[in-house]
Amino acid sequence: MFNSTDVFNELISKGLKPVGRVVENPDKENSFLVFLRTSYDNDGRPHLSKRLISSIVGNFERENITLIITFLDEKALELDAAVTAMLSSKFPEAVVNSIVSLENGEGLVSIDLSDQALDTDTVTIEQTIREFLGFLGVEKLEFIFSTPLPLSTVTACIGMVRKHAPITAEDLTQKLVDAGFAKPSATWLNSTLDRWRKDGFLHRRTDKRFILTLAGLKHVGTRRNRTSPDISRALAIGRLA
Structure with a gap:
């Protein structure tokens, strides 16, 4: 059974370096979210090989593991840096890491919470990010929170x-x-x-x-x-x- 660390290490061994850590998909078993940085050469061609990515994804699928690849372009990287800076300032004890991806005007925000985070922090963090990105014209957002311990129910x-x-x-x-x-x-x-x-x-x-x-x-x-x-x-x- 693969976990997020296994997937990360396997991607590294195949020549792909994810941005941040690999995130378990909360909506599907044996499914992982992978963030990859997109860069282009002088002719506008992406440095990442689609054939390589398809081959790696296919290898995982044969192990009954689904990879959801999300690409971070230059605009998304700017938003990601801005959100990271904002979270570091407002929630230094609660947030360990964050990644923002953007595609067709819709954003996906993945946040790693520390063991100091309270259950109420997730609501406050989400509201803060929605307000922050809303001013930048990004209104459709999906959030994934990862915690070292399960929240009390x-x-x-x-x-x-x-x-x-x-x-x-x-x-x-x-x-x-x-x-x-x-x-x-x-x-x-x-x-x-x-x-x-x-x-x-x-x-x-x-x-x-x-x-x-x-x-x-x-x-x-x-x-x-x-x-x-x-x-x-x-x-x-x-x-x-």
Whole structure:
């Protein structure tokens, strides 16, 4: 099974040097995005050989691997440099690397996030880039964010509450980190817990610890054996009434 590093090294060995790193395609398994720099000779002919590229792509296809080649021309390289400089200034702790490609007026932005990036950073970064490139006339944009750790999800968050309740928001944050998720921001976590509380799925005790309500247990599902901690929690919830 090839990963992005394997693809990068294979391309280098065949004489192709990608711009930045190879990115796994989030929309398709065994598919990778490759950025190549386009340059031309004095007669306007591209230095990159189409035959070589087609041959390499064909070799990968025989291994059931799809390569999506995106070329960076001079205008795209100027935009790429501008976006990189802007991100380095505004998000120095969150962004490790970025690549902007442009084709027919549509842009593809690939961003590598650091392990210091918060889940809310992706929204802010995307909005900032859209505004920045919008002033330059590029309005159709697609974003791909790569993170060293998976971002926390609502499912993971509520699952941790069920497993470790009663639990504080601070302890819940640590449980998510211990489980291998990127540290969620306090804003996102508090918003998620508050939304579930207002929906009647969570109860916040006077000691600021959260537990699932009976409705919450039914919503996320329970294990049906008599030793399940869900049963004990359900009885405890009943005694709160």
